Amino acid sequence: MWKWFVPRALILCALNACWQASHATEPLKLLYETREPFVFKNPQGKVTGVLAETVARAFTKANIRFEWVETPFKRQLSVVERNDQISCALGLFKNSERGRYAKFSEAIFHDQDRPSIMLAHRDFQLPPSLDLLQALSQSGGRLLKKETASYGQTIDDAIAKSKVQIVTTTAESRNMAKMIVARRADFIFVSVEEAQRLIKTTPNGEQLYIYTPSGMPQVQDRYLMCSQRVSDEVLKRFNQAISF
CATH class of the missing domain: 3.40.190.10 (Periplasmic binding protein-like II)
Known part of the structure; x- marks a missing residue:
């Protein structure tokens, strides 16, 4: 066989x-x-x-x-x-x-031509020319942050060092912008393009403004x-x- x-x-x-x-x-x-x-x-x-x-x-x-x-x-x-x-x-x-x-x-x-920015409520006015850590360390400031989100090493490190008050959410960006308008927090981190679109499309979006701390890292x-x-x-x- x-x-x-x-x-x-x-x-x-x-x-x-x-x-x-x-x-x-x-x-x-x-x-x-x-x-x-x-x-x-x-x-x-x-x-x-x-x-x-x-x-x-x-x-x-x-x-x-x-x-x-x-x-x-x-x-x-x-x-x-x-x-x-x-x-x-x-x-x-x-x-x-x-x-x-x-x-x-x-x-x-x-x-590589645009830095990351903060989209903030107009009632949360920041002095000009603050750097990122100084902006995050302003008294009473509340960062609206998506759970498990990362903004890149530079911003993540600054958030940890500043001990800024963090309000967490699972909402997507367009609803996060609505939460800023409703004063549930003071600012979020987004790209310039997204911030411009959110200001135009969010109800009462005129209450939002773009703030760019000095020395902000380029968009990752x-x-x-x-x-x-x-x-x-x-x-x-x-x-x-x-x-x-």
């Missing part, structure tokens, strides 16, 4: 090929939260915006199937960390904690933050396709 011997490496290779084939039709889940002008739905229900269009163009160019999934920010982090699906969160900052469990793409957005790069199940090959193809 003939006996067949199949090398273990060949078996593993076949199993891997089967796994890849079974997942070939599974689109990558692209997690997002509405943040104009970066990502939002237009009147026709299509996901659009500065980041959304850039990323969708790159996925299409790289021939990577994906689907938009609107997901609250805090849950995005949980989904990526659980690693039970092929998913990426759109437009997040890198930090050491997130790097512990996630993979990051190349930068999908950077603006934003990335796709992906679960470990997103293969290195997929990220490589995406990185090669991304363009601004």
Whole structure:
């Protein structure tokens, strides 16, 4: 009787090929939260915006199937960390904690000409030319901060050193702006583009103003933050396709 011997490496290779084939039709889940002008739905229900269009163009160019999934920010982090699906969160900052469990793409957005800013209520007037730590240390100031959010190392460190009063929320940016108007807190950190849009679109948005402390860091790069199940090959193809 003939006996067949199949090398273990060949078996593993076949199993891997089967796994890849079974997942070939599974689109990558692209997690997002509405943040104009970066990502939002237009009147026709299509996901659009500065980041959304850039990323969708790159996925299409790289021939990577994906689907938009609107997901609250805090849950995005949980989904990526659980690693039970092929998913990426759109437009997040890198930090050491997130790097512990996630993979990051190349930068999908950077603006080296604009600093980060504070969007504040007009009743919370800050003296001109304060630096970041001084602005955060003003008596009675309340920072509205999304739970688990990071603003980059420089701002995160200044928040910790200042011991500013922090009001936490799970709300998205447009509702955070409404909370500032309602005086539930005094200011938030956002980009200039987002602040300008919030002032125009928030009810009673004229009560908000932009304050830029001296020496503010430039807007940090934003990335796709992906679960470990997103293969290195997929990220490589995406990185090669991304363009601004």
